[in-house]
Structure formats: structure tokens, C-alpha cells
Amino acid sequence: MQKKISTIWRFLLPVLVLLAVAPFVLTGQQASQQLDNIHAGASEQAHTLVRLLDVTEELVSEQANAAMRLLKQRSQELGKVHIDGLVQFQTMTLPNLKMGETEVAGHFNLVDGVSDLFGGTATMFVRSGDGFVRIATNVKQYDGARAVGTVLNPKGKVIGALLAGKEYHGVVDILGQPYITRYDPVFDENGQVIGAYYIGYKVDIKILRDTVENMRQLTTGFAVILDETNNVRFLSSHVDHAKAEKLLKSRPGNWEFVTESVPTWGFKVVVAYPISEARAVSLANAWFVVFAGILLGTLLIFIILWQLRRLILNPIGGDPALAIDVVKRIAAGDLAQDGLNAKPDTLMASVLEMRQKLRESIDTLQLNAERMRLSASVFDHAHDGIFITDANANIVEVNYAFTQITGYSREEALGHVPQALGFVTYDDSLLDLLWLQAESNSEWRGETWNRRMNGDVYAAWLDIFCVRDEANHIKNFVGLFSDITQAKEQQQNLERMAYHDPLTQLPNRALLSDRLQQALARAERSGELLAVCCLDLDGFKPVNDTLGHEAGDYLLVQLAVRMSACLRDSDTVARLGGDEFAVLLCGLQSVDECTQTLERLLSVIKTPYSLGDKTVTVSSSIGYTIFPDDGCEPDTLLRHADHAMYQAKLNGGSRVQQFDSHHDRQFRGLRQDRERVEAALPNDEFRLHYQPKVDLRQGKVVGMEALIRWEHPELGLRGPITFLPIIEDTDFSIPLGEWVIREALGQIKIWQAAGLDFQVSVNIAARHIVQSNFTERLILLLAEFPEVEPRKLELEITETAAIEDVSGVANTINSCKQLGVSFALDDFGVGYSSLTYLRRLPVETIKIDQSFVRDMLQDVDDLAVVAGVISLSRDFKRKVVAEGVETSEQGVWLLRMGCSVVQGYGIARPMHADAVLNWVEAYQQDPSWTQGLV
Numbered sequence: 001m002q003k004k005i006s007t008i009w010r011f012l013l014p015v016l017v018l019l020a021v022a023p024f025v026l027t028g029q030q031a032s033q034q035l036d037n038i039h040a041g042a043s044e045q046a047h048t049l050v051r052l053l054d055v056t057e058e059l060v061s062e063q064a065n066a067a068m069r070l071l072k073q074r075s076q077e078l079g080k081v082h083i084d085g086l087v088q089f090q091t092m093t094l095p096n097l098k099m100g101e102t103e104v105a106g107h108f109n110l111v112d113g114v115s116d117l118f119g120g121t122a123t124m125f126v127r128s129g130d131g132f133v134r135i136a137t138n139v140k141q142y143d144g145a146r147a148v149g150t151v152l153n154p155k156g157k158v159i160g161a162l163l164a165g166k167e168y169h170g171v172v173d174i175l176g177q178p179y180i181t182r183y184d185p186v187f188d189e190n191g192q193v194i195g196a197y198y199i200g201y202k203v204d205i206k207i208l209r210d211t212v213e214n215m216r217q218l219t220t221g222f223a224v225i226l227d228e229t230n231n232v233r234f235l236s237s238h239v240d241h242a243k244a245e246k247l248l249k250s251r252p253g254n255w256e257f258v259t260e261s262v263p264t265w266g267f268k269v270v271v272a273y274p275i276s277e278a279r280a281v282s283l284a285n286a287w288f289v290v291f292a293g294i295l296l297g298t299l300l301i302f303i304i305l306w307q308l309r310r311l312i313l314n315p316i317g318g319d320p321a322l323a324i325d326v327v328k329r330i331a332a333g334d335l336a337q338d339g340l341n342a343k344p345d346t347l348m349a350s351v352l353e354m355r356q357k358l359r360e361s362i363d364t365l366q367l368n369a370e371r372m373r374l375s376a377s378v379f380d381h382a383h384d385g386i387f388i389t390d391a392n393a394n395i396v397e398v399n400y401a402f403t404q405i406t407g408y409s410r411e412e413a414l415g416h417v418p419q420a421l422g423f424v425t426y427d428d429s430l431l432d433l434l435w436l437q438a439e440s441n442s443e444w445r446g447e448t449w450n451r452r453m454n455g456d457v458y459a460a461w462l463d464i465f466c467v468r469d470e471a472n473h474i475k476n477f478v479g480l481f482s483d484i485t486q487a488k489e490q491q492q493n494l495e496r497m498a499y500h501d502p503l504t505q506l507p508n509r510a511l512l513s514d515r516l517q518q519a520l521a522r523a524e525r526s527g528e529l530l531a532v533c534c535l536d537l538d539g540f541k542p543v544n545d546t547l548g549h550e551a552g553d554y555l556l557v558q559l560a561v562r563m564s565a566c567l568r569d570s571d572t573v574a575r576l577g578g579d580e581f582a583v584l585l586c587g588l589q590s591v592d593e594c595t596q597t598l599e600r601l602l603s604v605i606k607t608p609y610s611l612g613d614k615t616v617t618v619s620s621s622i623g624y625t626i627f628p629d630d631g632c633e634p635d636t637l638l639r640h641a642d643h644a645m646y647q648a649k650l651n652g653g654s655r656v657q658q659f660d661s662h663h664d665r666q667f668r669g670l671r672q673d674r675e676r677v678e679a680a681l682p683n684d685e686f687r688l689h690y691q692p693k694v695d696l697r698q699g700k701v702v703g704m705e706a707l708i709r710w711e712h713p714e715l716g717l718r719g720p721i722t723f724l725p726i727i728e729d730t731d732f733s734i735p736l737g738e739w740v741i742r743e744a745l746g747q748i749k750i751w752q753a754a755g756l757d758f759q760v761s762v763n764i765a766a767r768h769i770v771q772s773n774f775t776e777r778l779i780l781l782l783a784e785f786p787e788v789e790p791r792k793l794e795l796e797i798t799e800t801a802a803i804e805d806v807s808g809v810a811n812t813i814n815s816c817k818q819l820g821v822s823f824a825l826d827d828f829g830v831g832y833s834s835l836t837y838l839r840r841l842p843v844e845t846i847k848i849d850q851s852f853v854r855d856m857l858q859d860v861d862d863l864a865v866v867a868g869v870i871s872l873s874r875d876f877k878r879k880v881v882a883e884g885v886e887t888s889e890q891g892v893w894l895l896r897m898g899c900s901v902v903q904g905y906g907i908a909r910p911m912h913a914d915a916v917l918n919w920v921e922a923y924q925q926d927p928s929w930t931q932g933l934v
Contacts, residue, residue: 038218038278043258049225049269052211053262060180060201061169067118067199068182074110075197078102081186083194090149094133097126097186097195104195105135106148112138114199121179123198125152125186130163132196139200152196157266158183162196171203171266173227178203213237218281221273224248228266247272323351330355382480389477393417396476405460405483407453418479422451423462447484458485501575503553504560512574512582516634519572519586523627529588533598533624534641537579537605538653541731543616546773551611555618558609566604567597582638583624591626591658598622598656606654616772619654621645630659646671652729677710677723678732681739685711688743689910690760692919693881696891697900699925703759703794705903706744707910708736733765738781741793745785747913748792754917761794761824769797770805775815782819790820796847797837798826806840813842824881829865838876846873850884850904857889870897888926895929 075081079100087096089105097104104110104124111122115138123137132152139147152159161168161183168183179200186195212234215223222236224244235244247255248270256278258271326340330351342349379386385402389395398413406413408421418424426449443465450460460481467476499511507515516532523530537559544552556579563573563581572584583601588594605620623644625637632640640659648657680686686708693703710718727733744760751758768774782790795816797809813823824845825837829852838846848869856863866882873880882894885904894902908919 038273038281039256039258043260043271047260049212049215049223050260050262053267053269056180056203060203061182063118064120064169064180064182064199064201067114067120067122068184068197070117071110071114071122071197071199072184074113075099078110080189081194082188089133089135092128092133092149094128094135095126095194097124097135107136108138108146111136118199120199120201123200125196125198127162127194127196130154130159132159132162137198162193165191165193172200209234215271218273218277220277221271223269223271226268226270230268233267323347326351326355330358384480384482387413387418387479389418389479391474391476393477395421405452405458405481406450412453422453424448425451425457448481450481458483459488460484504557504575506560506564506581507572507574509574509576512572512576512584513634515572515574516584516637519584520627520634522586526587528586529590529594529629530627531583531585531588531594531598531624532627532637532641533583533585533622534576534638534645535581535583535601535605535620535622536645536649538619538621538649539731540579540618542734542771542773543611543618546776547611547614547616551614554611555609555616559605562604562607563601566601582641588626594624594626595656598624602654602656621648621653622656623648623659624656625659643671649730650674673723674726674730674732677727680710680712680723681732681736685713686736686739687711687717688740688747688913690747690913690916691903691910692908692916692923693761693901693903694907694923694925695901696895696925696929699930701758701920701923702901703761704916705761705796706740706747706763708740708763709910728765729767731767733767734771737762737764737768738777741778741781742784745781745788745793748788749785750913751916752787756917756920757792759792759794759822761796763796763798763826766798769795769809769812772808774812775819778816778821779819782821791822794822794824794845796824796826797841797843806836810841817842827883829869838872838878843878845879845881846876847881847883848899853882853884853890853894853904854886857887857893863893866894866899867897870899874898888928891926891929 076099079098079102081097081099083095084098085096086093087103087105094105104126107124111124114122121137121139123134123139125132126135131154134148134150134152137147141147141150152162156172157170158168158172158181162185165185165187167185168181170181171178172181173179179202181198181200184197185193186197188194212223212225213236215236216238220239222239222244224232224236225234226248227233230248232241232245232248235241248257251257254275255272256275260269261267262269322340340352342352379399382399383401385405386399387395387402388397395413395416395418398410402413403409406421413421443463445461445463448460448462449457451457461484463480465478466474467478469475499508499514500506501508519530522528540552540555543555556575559581560573560575563583567573567583567585570586572582572586574582574584576582583598585594585597602620602622606617608615608617623641623646625640625644627637630637630640644657644659647660648655651657687710688706689709690704690706692701693705694700695702708720708724710720710723712718727736740762744762748760771777782788782793817823822845823841823843824847825841825843826847827849828838828846829849837843846869848866852862852865852869856866870880872878879901880899882890882899882902883904885891885894885902886906888906890904890906891902894900911919
């Protein structure tokens with residue numbers, strides 16, 4: 001009984017505390033609710049005034065929009081709006097705003113006609129500076145006169161929108177009265193604001209005034225409407241105006257102010273009331289509710305206590321707190337005996353009996369579950385596939401990994417032997433042997449090939465062991481297996497990556513070395529010939545530079561396929577790196593057979609390649625050496641073939657070259673010289689000197705020829721004859737030629753700034769100009785110097801150069817001439833295709849080679865050649881320039897034969913660019929040349 005009473009008091013004490021505190025809490029809550037209601041009432045009054053203003057504005061705005069459309073329509077009927085000079089209007093000089101031929105100033109019919117139809121007021125403004133002046137209006141001033149000549153408020157919100165070319169809609173004070181207005185800017189044909197349209201309606205606010213004056217909040221609260229300058233427009237009638245302004249300005253903390261804005265009017269609606277008065281009203285209304293609540297709560301407590309004793313405490317058979325504690329301990333897993341007792345047939349007695357039975361059952365289940373959990377965890381979570389069979393090898397259970405590896409579901413696997421599910425797929429009898437071995441040795445492990453449900457074959461590591469019963473009879477077989485296909489593929493890939501080129505899939509240098517050893521051994525045994533070849537692509541670098549490395553890689557892949565198809569299976573094609581390849585031709589009977597094979601390979605390489613929407617052509621330089629004629633070590637054989645390949649490139653490329661040991665030493669020196677020349681470009685060792693070209697008839701400088709020099713760090717300044725022949729037929733001539741063009745264009749830019757205006761000639765190698773992208777590259781070079789006109793650049797083609805594709809070069813010259821660049825044929829007369837080039841190449845100028853000019857006064861044949869070239873130039877309508885003029889007599893003879901433009905040591909030696917300006921300023925022509933004109 002003591003525990004029952006204790007429980008009741010534990011319930012009753014909080015209730016009593018609640019009853020003591022409830023009056024104060026309820027009073028505060030009710031008062032707060034009443035304050036919220038008062039505040040909500042004030043907000044509703046403010047919203048009512050706002051809605052009243054908004055409804056007024058919406059009703060009038062639609063009428064204003066219709067009136068504005070009519071005003072604009074009638075304006076357009078008068079004609080195009082424009083400003084026509086100035087007009088004297090009243091005391092002001094204003095822009096004369098016209099609509100067609102009608103002056104708007106004083107044209108009241110326009111605005112009165114709109115007001116007659118739609119009411120309200122209308123006005124036309126003209127813009128004067130940053131202000132707007134009324135020039136036609138029916139807005140009346142205080143004296144009743146039209147308000148023409150008055151200006152729009154410069155500080156108002158309207159003028160800013162008009163100056164920005166925007167419309168304005170809203171409420172504006174005009175002459176102290178609120179108007180609902182619309183202002184639209186007037187634009188001239190250039191889009192400039194030259195005036196404004198205006199439509200306005202004076203607002204009748206008597207209803208608003210009466211509503212505000214009759215509005216009251218509590219006893220002393222009030223409502224007020226403020227304009228955009230916070231001046232009182234309307235005020236509740238029971239409040240003194242001065243008192244209201246003082247409260248609105250000071251905003252004391254014991255007053256509540258509810259404020260709502262009316263953006264379209266620029267007004268603010270404020271409803272104010274004293275907080276103390278609101279609290280007094282709230283408390284008065286709350287006490288009755290609080291008292292009634294306390295009375296009902298007390299009665300409810302007595303009823304609850306009576307029902308608690310009758311319906312809960314007695315049936316439980318003990319303290320509810322104790323019963324709850326026992327149930328919580330059972331739920332938490334605490335089933336320990338604690339000596340508690342309870343009356344029979346009560347809830348407490350049933351709970352204690354249930355606890356005892358749960359304790360006994362759980363002890364048994366925990367023992368079994370621990371064993372099962374361990375086995376199931378291992379079986380289900382193993383990454384290896386597991387299958388269990390009976391003694392006859394029929395599967396009775398599989399794990400999840402088994403289904404993932406084989407593709408068979410658990411249901412599809414049960415009842416079948418492993419052979420039926422693809423195990424040991426290449427030898428059906430092998431698995432039977434495995435069962436026997438596992439039975440005798442209790443275990444077997446090894447590598448097998450299995451087949452998945454979808455037919456894929458995979459490699460597996462299989463482990464089979466048997467499970468015996470107490471009588472040592474086989475009860476089950478257990479198989480564990482893992483998929484090792486990926487590991488084997490990785491092993492194969494690693495082996496392939498180690499011996500094959502990743503791009504072309506051809507053998508790499510390591511596999512080439514192994515096959516070369518085998519080929520040498522086979523050649524020694526059979527007595528047959530072995531050709532060790534190296535090849536390098538000619539023209540591959542421009543493909544990379546113009547089309548990108550991805551296109552270059554695709555070309556190499558096509559090349560690998562072509563070469564593999566062209567050669568026999570016994571031969572080997574390997575990629576050494578970049579565009580360099582090696583070829584082993586085995587089982588040859590003669591050197592001629594090797595040559596024929598390589599010529600056929602060279603022809604296959606020259607076949608055009610399709611790279612997307614582009615078609616390119618490359619060639620190859622092939623060098624080879626023959627074993628056993630060249631009986632060196634494998635590495636030396638490759639090196640000899642490489643030397644022969646470079647000799648082929650020096651001989652013009654696109655050819656086959658056999659290694660010649662007698663010229664090997666000379667070739668190595670030539671190759672070193674070539675590498676040194678190529679290194680001079682990135683080392684900034686090349687310089688340009690300039691030799692003047694003068695017109696003997698005009699007596700002035702008409703151009704310069706850019707001549708390259710090599711400023712060797714050890715040997716000093718070297719002429720072009722010492723290094724250009726080494727690289728003239730190589731790909732290096734292309735970047736070197738572009739460097740010369742870029743330097744010459746930069747120097748022209750400098751001379752232009754100094755006041756020099758003449759053409760600069762640049763020599764272009766034949767290998768350079770035959771490039772298919774020559775014009776595109778020249779466009780990029782010219783674009784780097786937009787200040788330089790292309791006509792100031794002349795490109796000279798050496799007539800002694802062998803040009804295979806003359807028509808292609810002619811097309812290139814024509815496309816460059818369209819840019820403004822001119823061309824000259826240099827060293828004319830000493831080559832083997834002079835007339836062919838003159839006839840087929842569209843050059844503007846012929847340059848007579850200096851070898852003829854230098855000795856023409858001593859050798860009549862040379863003089864005849866010079867005269868013939870000058871005559872040819874006239875017949876072919878070409879300009880002519882004589883090179884190598886060294887004496888005044890030579891100049892006189894050239895003038896007499898009709899050649900006036902010359903260059904040579906008799907004019908000036910090639911000089912540094914810094915010396916050109918002073919030389920040009922100091923140049924004086926030889927008097928004998930002037931006399932020769934008479």
C-alpha cells in the first residue's frame with residue numbers, strides 16, 4: 001500500500017505544481033494572444049487603406065493608358081516627330097518640337113482633344129538640356145491659366161526615368177494635388193529623347209479622407225497617411241495634428257506603429273496605438289478564461305486519481321514504477337533473477353513468469369545462433385565461389401559468389417553436377433579424376449578452364465576437399481574456386497606491352513633485338529641473306545604541325561598496317577620511336593631481291609593517307625645493310641642501317657640507300673654538322689644582313705635582299721655557303737625559312753617607323769615552297785605584323801633548285817600573290833629548267849645570276865647571256881634585276897641594255913640592319929651612271 005501511495009504522490013505533485021503555475025502562464029498566454037489580436041486588427045486597418053489606394057490607382061491607370069495611346073496616335077497622324085531649330089516661347093528659347101510640319105508649342109488642340117474623350121489632363125513636353133518644359137497642356141495653375149512654360153520637377157522621380165528613355169507610371173504631386181500619371185519619352189529618328197507625353201488624372205480622395213478620419217485603434221490610437229516626404233496627408237479626427245506628428249517623429253518605445261507602404265502612390269499608411277492600453281485590455285479579457293480553466297482542471301484531477309487507483313494500480317499488483325522497471329530491464333536484455341514476488345493472477349506475476357521462460361529460451365538460442373552465424377558469415381561473404389555437393393557430386397548449396405562468377409542462379413545450380421554447369425569445360429573426364437583424388441587425399445587444387453552460363457570461358461583456381469561423417473564415410477564434397485581470368489589477361493597484356501609498341505602494336509626495340517638475334521642465327525645456319533633496314537618518314541613533321549598529333553598518330557597506325565601487309569610473315573616490322581621504323585627481311589637470295597622489296601615498300605608508303613576530311617602524302621628514306629656481307633654485331637648492324645637512312649635523306653629523301661662503309665666516316669661528320677646547324681636556330685645564332693638594290697635611272701634605293709649569316713660562337717660570322725647546303729634538302733629548311741621571313745617582316749616594321757619605304761626580298765628553299773600549307777603558314781606570319789603591307793615582301797625562288805611539282809608551286813605562288821606578296825626567280829640562267837620555270841611560274845621579277853654579270857665585260861658569251869635574259873624579260877613582261885655589279889662600267893652597260901635595277905659589291909656589301917638607315921641617307925649614285933642615261 002505504501003508503494004501505491006508513493007506512486008500516486010509522484011503523479012499528484014507535478015499536477016499540483018501545474019495548477020499553481022497555470023494561472024500565471026494562462027494569463028500571460030491570453031494577454032499575449034489579445035495583444036496579437038490588437039496588432040492584427042491594426043494591420044488589417046492599414047491593409048484596408050492600402051487596398052483602397054491600390055483600387056483607386058488600378059481604376060484610373062487603365063483609363064490613363066487608353067488616353068496615352070490616343071495621344072500617341074494623334075501625334076503620329078500629324079507626322080514624324082523631330083526638332084527643327086529653336087523657337088521663342090513666352091520668355092524662353094526652346095528647341096522647336098514638330099510633328100510633321102506642325103509646331104507642338106501652343107498646339108492645345110492635340111491635348112484638349114484627348115482630355116475631351118477620356119477626361120483628365122494631357123501635356124506635351126520638349127526636352128531642353130536635362131530638363132523638360134510644358135509647351136502644350138491643359139493642366140491649370142492656381143489662377144486658372146494653362147501651365148505652359150513651366151518645367152518638370154528636376155528633382156522628382158519622373159525626370160530620371162525620361163532621361164534614361166524609360167516610361168513612368170505612378171502618383172505624382174502636381175501643384176499640390178495627387179495625380180495618377182503616365183509619362184512616355186518622345187524619341188527622334190536617332191533614338192534620342194527629345195520630349196515627353198503626359199497623361200494624368202486628379203484623384204478624388206474624399207472617401208479615403210473620411211475613412212482615415214473615422215478610424216480609431218483602441219481609445220487613443222489613430223491612423224495616418226504620409227506622403228513620400230513624410231508629411232501628414234490624412235489623420236484620424238480624434239487626434240491632435242501636432243501630437244500625431246510628434247509621435248511619428250520620435251516613435252517612442254511604449255507605442256506600437258504598424259506601417260504599410262503604397263509604392264504606386266509613394267504613400268505610407270501608419271496605424272499607431274499605446275502598448276500599455278493594449279496590455280490593459282488584454283489582461284481584462286484574459287482573467288475570466290484563466291479562472292474557468294483552473295476550475296475545470298481541478299475537477300479533472302480528482303476524476304483521474306480515482307480511475308487510476310481502480311483501473312491501474314490494483315490490477316498491476318504492485319508499484320507501477322517497479323513494473324515499468326522490470327519491463328525495461330527485460331527489453332534491455334537483463335533477465336537476471338532479483339528475488340521479486342507478486343500476487344497471483346496479476347500483471348506483475350505474469351511479467352516475472354515470462355522473464356524466467358525467456359531466460360531459459362535465450363540461453364539455448366544463443367548457443368545455436370553463434371554457431372550458425374559464424375558458418376553463414378563465412379559462406380555468404382566469401383569472395384571465392386563455393387559449392388557443396390552430396391556424396392554423388394550433386395550440388396546441394398552454393399554461395400552468392402558462385403552465382404556471380406558462373407552466371408547460374410542458386411535454383412539453377414541445385415541438383416546438378418559441376419560438369420553440367422561448365423566446370424572443367426575442356427576435359428569432361430578430368431573432374432571425375434579430381435573427385436577420386438580428393439576422395440583419396442581429402443583435397444585437390446589446381447587451375448582449370450570453366451564456361452559461364454552465357455558461354456564465356458574463364459580461368460579459375462579450383463580447390464576440392466571432402467567432408468566425412470563420424471564413420472569416416474564421405475558425406476559431402478566442397479569446392480572453392482576464384483576467377484583468375486583478369487589476372488591472366490593482365491599477365492598477357494604486360495608481356496605484350498613489354499614487347500610491342502602501344503600505338504601501332506608493332507614489335508618494339510626489345511622484341512626487335514630478340515628477333516634480330518634469331519634471324520642472324522637462322523641466316524648463319526641456312527647461308528641466306530638477312531637485310532637489316534631502318535626507315536624514317538619524310539614530310540611527317542608538317543602533318544603533326546598542321547593537323548595535330550592525333551592525326552599524326554592515325555597516320556602511323558595506317559602506315560604500320562600497310563607495311564605489315566606488304567611484307568612476308570617471316571619478316572619483321574618494328575617501331576623504334578616517333579616516325580622511325582626498323583625492318584628485318586629474312587631468307588633473301590640476293591641483294592636485288594632486297595632492293596625490289598624495299599622499293600615496293602617505298603611505293604606503298606607514298607600512297608596518300610586519308611586523315612578525316614584531309615588527304616596527305618608522305619615518303620620515306622630507307623637505309624639498309626646486308627648480313628653476312630656486313631658481319632657486325634646486331635647493334636652495329638642497326639646503326640649501319642641508320643647511317644644509310646640518313647645518307648638517303650641527305651641525298652634528297654624518298655629513296656633507298658645501302659650502307660657504304662667507305663663513306664661512313666664522311667657521313668658521320670656530315671650528320672654532326674647538320675645537327676650543329678639545326679641547333680643554331682634555338683640558340684639564336686643566326687643573323688640577317690641586308691644588301692641594297694638601287695634603280696640607276698632614278699638614283700635611289702628601291703629594295704633590300706635579306707641574306708642569312710651564322711654567328712658561330714667559336715668560328716665567328718660564317719657565310720651561307722658554309723652551312724646552307726648541309727640542310728637545304730632537309731625538313732629543317734622549313735622552320736629556318738619561316739624564321740627568315742619573320743625577321744625580315746619585323747625589320748620592315750622598324751624601317752617603316754624610321755621613314756624608309758622599300759621592298760625586302762627573302763630567299764625560299766624549294767623544299768619549303770612545295771609544302772602544301774605554305775600559303776597558310778605565310779598568312780599566319782603576315783598576321784603577326786599587321787602594320788607591314790604584304791607588297792613590301794618579295795620571295796625569291798632559286799632557279800637552280802629542282803622542283804618536281806612545278807604546277808603545284810605555281811598554284812602556291814598565285815595564292816600568295818593574292819595576298820599582295822610578289823615573287824622573283826633568282827640565279828636565272830645557271831639552272832637546267834630556266835625557260836620552263838620562266839614560262840610556268842608566275843613570277844614578277846627575273847634576277848640575272850652574278851656569274852654572268854661579273855665577267856660580262858671580259859667574256860662576250862656572258863655579255864650575250866645578260867643581253868638575252870634582259871630581252872627575255874621584256875618579251876615575258878617581267879622585271880629584271882642584275883646581281884653582282886662591282887664596277888661603274890658594268891652599270892653603264894646594263895643601263896644601255898635596258899636593266900636599271902642592280903645590286904652587288906659595286907653598290908654596297910651586305911650590312912647589318914642597324915647600318916642601313918645611315919647608308920641610305922648617305923647614298924650618292926656614281927656620276928657615270930647618270931651620264932650613261934644621256
